[in-house]
Amino acid sequence: MVKSEGRVIADTRRAVTFTESKYAPVQYIPREDVDMSFLEPTEQKTYCAYKGEA
Known part of the structure; x- marks a missing residue:
């Protein structure tokens, strides 16, 4: 379970x-296990040679 400010x-298994x-x-x-209404989009982008663009 992931909580922020209570x-x-x-909530996933x-x-x-x-x-x-x-790396740690x-x-x-x-995504189906995340309440996406708590998240905000960002302009930030990253790239990994193994996983691609995120």
Whole structure:
């Protein structure tokens, strides 16, 4: 479960943990398990040679 300021943002049992090289593990949560109304779009973009543009 992911909470912010006492509100549940995501609740899942389907998260996938990725570990890459020397980086800390990262959890990916399916969008269907996230209350997207709490999130805001951003202009920021990143690129990874393995995963592509994000």
